Amino acid sequence: MIEFRNVSVSFGDKPVLSDFTLRLPEEGITCLKGPSGCGKTTLLRVLVGLQEPDAGKVEGVAPGDCAVVFQEDRLLPWKTALQNLTILPGLEEKEALEWLRRVELGNEAGRYPAELSGGMRRRVALVRALAYGGRLLVLDEPFLGMDEELKKRLYPLIRNAGVPVILVTHEEEDIRLLADRVYHFSGPPLKQIGED
Numbered sequence: 001m002i003e004f005r006n007v008s009v010s011f012g013d014k015p016v017l018s019d020f021t022l023r024l025p026e027e028g029i030t031c032l033k034g035p036s037g038c039g040k041t042t043l044l045r046v047l048v049g050l051q052e053p054d055a056g057k058v059e060g061v062a063p064g065d066c067a068v069v070f071q072e073d074r075l076l077p078w079k080t081a082l083q084n085l086t087i088l089p090g091l092e093e094k095e096a097l098e099w100l101r102r103v104e105l106g107n108e109a110g111r112y113p114a115e116l117s118g119g120m121r122r123r124v125a126l127v128r129a130l131a132y133g134g135r136l137l138v139l140d141e142p143f144l145g146m147d148e149e150l151k152k153r154l155y156p157l158i159r160n161a162g163v164p165v166i167l168v169t170h171e172e173e174d175i176r177l178l179a180d181r182v183y184h185f186s187g188p189p190l191k192q193i194g195e196d
């Protein structure tokens with residue numbers, strides 16, 4: 001179980017997390033849903049250790065435990081799709097190529113991020129996170145820029161990640177086909193308003 005305990009984060013005079021407490025199960029796929037700007041990304045940034053809270057703490061997860069895909073793909077622009085994977089310690093080129101093939105990018109291995117579409121870059125970021133392993137897979141809108149048919153072909157990769165997944169998505173279809181449970185939020189400040 002991952003636990004946010006009385007976590008507060010403000011940007012200027014705007015509280016985004018305010019004495020926020022939440023327990024997230026560490027099994028299956030947990031979807032987080034809420035309106036744009038309510039604070040979901042901030043929650044994930046605190047979870048993975050990229051945002052130091054003003055107060056409170058997160059228990060049950062350590063730095064390096066999480067493989068993350070953020071809304072912006074964060075690929076290294078001076079490295080090809082393949083090299084963006086082989087920067088992972090211990091990931092051989094052959095295995096990296098196999099990951100790219102799984103997201104239908106086998107022919108794009110030698111291309112630089114600037115030569116890929118937004119949806120292609122996100123697929124590289126997604127397999128980089130999957131190949132990283134970690135104890136928890138954290139995904140913030142991982143299917144942005146992808147059509148419905150492609151997304152459906154990628155769902156099994158998420159389903160079979162072999163680790164618990166925290167998934168932020170606005171898409172009902174993602175939730176319907178992937179989620180084991182959904183936490184609903186409002187905000188800011190972020191507040192849990194339901195669960196199903």
Ligand SMILES: Nc1ncnc2c1ncn2[C@@H]1O[C@H](COP(=O)(O)OP(=O)(O)OP(=O)(O)O)[C@@H](O)[C@H]1O
Pocket residue numbers: 011016034035036037038039040041042043188
């Ligand atoms: N680094 C920052 N500096 C200032 N304000 C920020 C910063 N990061 C987030 N915010 C503000 O905090 C609020 C919550 O942002 P956040 O990105 O967490 O929302 P979100 O729920 O993930 O939104 P979306 O679904 O649109 O991605 C927004 O009002 C945003 O403008």
